[in-house]
Amino acid sequence: MAAQNRSAMRPAQRSVQHLHHWEREMQKLLNLIADLLHDDAGVTSIEYALLGMLIAVAIVGSVSSVGDAVKTLYESIAAKMP
Known part of the structure; x- marks a missing residue:
């Protein structure tokens, strides 16, 4: 039963990792826009x-x-x- 719980969490963990990746990319974009505005x-x-x-x-x-x-x-x- 413990193995079933681990395999069930993996898609959720991938989703969280994808969300963190998206947040990092969005932060990079916002930093780029801020740099352009202050140039x-x-x-x-x-x-x-x-x-x-x-x-x-x-x-x-x-x-x-x-x-x-x-x-x-x-x-x-x-x-x-x-």
């Missing part, structure tokens, strides 16, 4: 991209306004020439 490397590159875009917009704006002023200056000089 700052992507944020830094996005900040640099935004900063570069802001600088590019400032350059384009200043060049276009200076370009208009230079164009007006050259046109006035050209009009005064014979």
